Each structure stands twice: as structure tokens, then as C-alpha cells.
Amino acid sequence: MQFARLGPVGSEIPVAIDTDGEVLDLRSITGDVSGPFLAADPVGTVRRARSAGDLPPIPRPDADALRRGAPVARPGKVVCIGLNYRDHAAETGADIPTEPIVFMKDPMTVIGPDDEVLVPRGSTKTDWEIELAVVIGRTARYCASDQDAEACIAGYAIANDVSEREFQLERGGQWDKGKSCETFNPLGPVLATPESLVDAGLDPTALGLRLSVNGEVRQDGSTADMVFRPVEIVRYLSQFMVLYPGDVISTGTPAGVALGSGAPYLQPGDVVELSADGLGSQRQTIGAA
Template sequence: MKYLRIGEPGLETPVVSHEGVHYDLSGLYSDIDGEFLGRGGVSSVAELPVIDIAGQRIAPPIAKPGAVVCIGMNYAAHCAESGLEPPAEPVVFYKHPNTIVGPGDDVQIPRGSTRTDWEVELGVVFAKPASYLESEKEALDCIAGLVVANDLSEREFQIERSGGQFSKGKACPTFTPLGPHLVTLDEIADVQDLRMWSKVNGEIRQNSTTADMIFSVAHIIFHMSQFMAFDAGDLLLTGTPEGVALSGRFPYLGAGDLVEVGIDGLGSTANPTVQA
């Protein structure tokens, strides 16, 4: 299944897509949220009404999660371009859930920013609570689905003005475009073999696969569950590959750019940038 939400902010309609047809969930479910995902979503579209989504705003595919947990420095080549050694265990930081916007919404360049950067990431959404898991297999069983994310970053805020943590440069408004779909695992052949890419104004920036992760999706969930408890509906971002502006190979984003990120099988986002 592929879940999505359509409509203007605050007025979104939950939708499920199956074999290219869209079905309206609003008669049965209020939203694509932790409660919905914790109940297992939908198993059949047999009696659901078809809905036409043409011309509608595509919203983030999940309602505001309780937490957005992020893993930094999880691709070896990205560590190298950042001038850092690969970490011995997952590095974690947080983003505010209110940074989430839709796959075509405007992204705001923060006031005073000269170093706003893009990061294509594989997002994991939880189907149930996860705490003190016993194995990586148990970790995979906690996943409701996967989603494309752009973990935008303001590098001066993140590095020079961080005070020792990443979140100051990660939590600016609109800094987590998400979507277009939440895709269930039965539609994914191999979580650790997904091509991922980013573009700015049509020019390729990142071109890699999840096979290059230092820590696998299953290991990240298992590892982090020893330190925190995830809830159904929470979002986990799993790191970005090489090809960001921090590398020095590309200019940073400015107002008037178009930043796109995508992952094969999950779709893509395309967000215009505007000045905050």
C-alpha cells in the first residue's frame, strides 16, 4: 500500500493508493497518524470509495509525528566530504515535527542564512512502540513504511553556532519536506538497496544507494531502542550520502532555487525555495 494525504494545511484528507488507484479513507479514519498506523493501516481497498486527487495539494504523507529522530554521518563518503571520521555508533539529533512540509511546498531560506543545504534521506515511520528491542529482525517488524525526506540544514547554524549539537541548524521552519507517499514494506524488495538522488535546478547533486549506509536501517532502530522509546507514527531519518553543498563542490541554496530529492520506489519531492 501507499498512503498519502491531500488538501490544504489543516484540511488534509487521508488516501490510500493501490495499483495506481486512489481511495478515500476519510469515512473510516481521521488521518494517517500513529493511531491509524498502530492499528495496522488498511488491508483491503475493496469497499473504499475512489477519489480523484488531480489538482490537489499533496500534503506530507503522515500527520505530525510525536518525534523526528535523525541519524547523522551514516554514509562513509559523506563523512569524508565533511572532513570527519565515520562514527563508531549512530550519531543522533532531533528535528521539531513542525518542520515537516509537503513534497511540493515552499522551503524557506532562514533569515541570515548563507549556507542552507539539501540532504536526501530515507525516512522510516513506526507502526508500533519500539523500546529495548531484542534483535534487528524485531526492529524491522516495527516499521509501518518508508518515505522520502529532505533533511535541510543550515550549516553555519549547525556547525559554527551549534553549541555542540546539530539541531539548531536542522529545525528551521519548512526544513523537512516529506513525501509524496508512505510506502509499506511489502512494496520494497530490499531496504538496503534503494537508489537515492538529489537535484538543484535540474542538476544532479547526490546519486547513491542505501547500500552505502554505515549502519543499516534495522541496526539503527535496534540500537536506538536501547536509549529511547519510539511511538507509533514517529519518524526516523537515516542519514544522507555524499553530494551536499558542505562538500565545497556546489553552491548553497538561495531563494528562487528548486531542490528535488527522490528514492526509487518511494517517489520524490520538488520544493521551490523562498526567503523567510
Template sequence: MKFARLGPVGAETPAIMNGGSYYSLAGLTPDLNPNFWSSGGPGRAAAALAAGELPKLDAVSLRIGAPITRPSSVFCVGLNYAAHAAESGSEPPVAPILFQKAANTVVGPNDAVVIPRASTTTDWEVELGVVIGTRASYLNSPSDALSHIAGFVTVNDLSERTFQLEGSGGQWSKGKSCAGFCPTGPYLVTPEEVDPGDLRLRTWVNGEPRQDSTTQDLIFDVATIIHDLSQYLVLEAGDLICTGTPEGVALSGRFPYLKAGDVVEVEVAGLGRQRQEFIQA
């Protein structure tokens, strides 16, 4: 199943996708919020769709929002592809590296992104995003993790590298939490339709290819990440985990950083493509 949210910022309509069409879930749930994921919402939505109870949305002119409401937390795993660690000048980690983005960075997949004031090193990072479906704490093993997943999304974990690496005291969140720095979507795909261990990730800047890899190159897979994080913190329904980016970012020195007027497109196979235009503050 695919779930989306359509409409103006702050007034999105929750929807389920079927055969290229969108059907409103507004009569079933106020939004695609934590309660929807944790209380069997996807199953109820599928049943209502099969029964013909959901009105079709005229989605042609509607903005696509993030397919989740603002999460309580956005957790990110750094240097989780060996080739990206190498281009960053780092050794592959021996345990998942955790940092956080501000929850209000989650925006629609095609929303314009403002380059932060004084920024000269804004960078792109296509990632597989995981949305938690039910509370997870002190899981016994990685095999327990998969039952706690609501679905998977495309994410662009945007970064301001100077803020991240030079003005942060070793903590990365300053360079990760600028406004609009977590475009998410266009839709969430539920776990039965996704093999998170074999997904292609790609990025283009102004139509030119940048990143092209697969999740087969993840150092720590999705189940390992969720299990590991659950030993240190509580994952709540609706939380978003960004699982790391492959090589091909501007930090490598092979490409220029983003400037006003640039257009970035990122895609995770089966999870949809995003497009952001970058504008000056």
C-alpha cells in the same frame, strides 16, 4: 501499499493509492495518525479497497501533504554514509550519531521552503525515512526492529550549516529545525514492498544532479538504527527516523548553497520524488 494525505495544510484527506488513483480513507480513519499505524489500519484500508468501499478522490488539483500526521519525534542519524562523512571532514562513526529535528518541520513534499533569516548556507540532504508503526523500547536485537515499521518515505533533511556547526555548541538541531526543513513524502510505502538495503537516492538542484547513491552504502542499516535507538529512548507509532544522507551536499564545497529561486528535487527509488522551490524570508 501506498498511503498519502491530500488537501490544504491542516485539512488533508487520508488516502490509499492503487493503480495511480487515490481512494479516500476518511470514512475509515480521521487521519494517518499514530493510532492508524498501531491498530492495524493498513490492513483495514486494504480490505476496504478490495471490497470497493472507498470513494475515489479527484486528486489532480489537490496539494500533496506529508503522508503522516505530525510525529511526536523526528530522529535523525548523522554521517551514516562513509563518503558523506569524508566530504564533511569526519571519520565514519563507530555507533549511530543521533540528533533531532523539531516535529513541526514535517511538511508536504512539494511545499515551498522559506530560507531562514540571515541564512547563507541552506543545504539539501536526500534521505530514506522510516516511520514507526508500533512502540519500540529495549528491543532484543536488530531482527526485532522490522516488525515495528509502518513504512518508508522520501525525506529531504534540509540543513542550515552555519546554525548547525557554528552556533550550536556541538548540538546540530539548531541547523535542522528551521520552518519547513523536513519535506516528507509524497507517499508512504509499507514494508512488504520495500527493500531498504537497496534503494537509489538522488538529488537535483535547478535540474543539475547533485547526489546519487544507494542505501547499500549505509554504515548502519535500518534494523540496526531502530535497535540502537530503542536502547536509549522510546520510539512511538508515527515517529519518523531519517537515516542519513549520501555524498553530494553543498557542505562538501563542490556546490553553492541554496538561494531564493532555486528548485530542489529529491527522490528515493520506489518512494517517490519531491520538488521544493526556495523563497526568501
């Protein structure tokens, strides 16, 4: 089962997408795909409501005509992991980390997967980063094992960790400034539950990730190249902060970003397309703030 949010900004409809592709309107059981919903056995709740006939389907053509919002309503926090792919560390000349590199991203950066991304005023180095995002479904506090951490994961999504490299690296050395500009976190289109990936024969530690700019492939990697796996990241973070249902963790990016590859940085009018095995696709047109 996958969860999504469809419709205009601020008026998204929470939906579930079953393995047969049927889109179910969840408004009879939840106001949104949010932390409280994810914490309360969302898959079981949907299955029970469906069996009771309480979830009207949305015809597929109607669903496909709606804007795709971020699959999780405004997260409490977005935590990011830097240099978590061996090939990305190599392309930037950095050492492979011995512990996860952690920074935060303003949750207000989260937008839909196809919404416009804005190059900030004064920017000359706006970059792309396809990432596997982990969404928390159960409070994670001092997880004692990877198994404990795994039980706290509600699902996975695509994130584009858009980054302004001058702001990030050359303006005081504080990464958050280059990561928290408006529109810098397209997310979705779906939140895929761990169960849905297993049913599709997929493993979050071996998903293909692809990104192109104006039709030219820039990133073509796999989560198999991660230094720290998603469950390791959740366990690690829970030792330093409490992770709450609805929080998002971006787990790093493979090689191919402009910073490391020498490709041109993003400009208004560019088109960025992303896809990941089992998680769908994104398409953003770049505009100017």
C-alpha cells in the same frame, strides 16, 4: 500499498494508493494517517474496508490536482542519524561512526514534499540532504533483535533534511539549531509499506537516492552505502528512547551536499528536486523567511 495525505494544509484527506494506482479515500475508517492508524494494522484495515465497499475511489485526475501533504500527520518526534553514509563521511572529512550519531529535529519542520522551503533570516549556508525516512508503526522499546525492530516499521518515505550549516556547526556546536528552522523537513509524497517495496522488487537497503538543484545533479547515491541499516537504527534507538507509532527517523544522506562538495548553498528562487526508488519524488522552490 502506499499511504498519502492530499489537500490543503490542515485539511488533508488520508488516502491509500493500491498497486494498480487506484486512490482510495480513507475518511470512513480514519481521520488521518497518524500514529493510532499506523498502529492498528493499516493494510489489513484498508483491505477489509475495501472488500466491504466502504472506501470510495478518488478519480486519478482529481487526486493528482490536489496538493501533496506529508504522508504522516504531525509526528511526535523526528530523530535523525548523522554521517550514516560512507561517502558522505569521507566528503566532510569525518571518521565513519562506530555507533549511530543521533540528533533531534523539531517535528514542526515537517511539510509537504512540494511545499516552499524558507531560507532563514541571516542564513548563508542553507543546505540540502536527501534521506530515507523510516516511519514507526508499532511502539519500539528495547528491541532485542533486528527482527523485533523490523516489526516496528510501518514504512518508508523520502525526507529532505534541510540544514543550515553555520547554525549547525559554527554557532555553539548544537546540531538541532541548524536542523529545526521552519520548513526544514519536506516529507513524502508517500509512505510506502515494506510489503509494497517487496512487491516492487525493491529493498530499503539498496534504494537509489537522487537530488538536483536547478537541474544540476548534486546527490546520486544508494542506501547500500549506509553504515547502519534502517532496522539496526530502530533497534539501537529503542535502547535509548521509546519510539511511538507515527515517529519519523531520518537515516542520513549520501555524498553531494554543499557542505562537502563546495557547491553553492541554497538561495531564494532555487529549485530542488528529489527522487528515490519506489518512493516517488519531491520538488521545492526556495523562498526567504
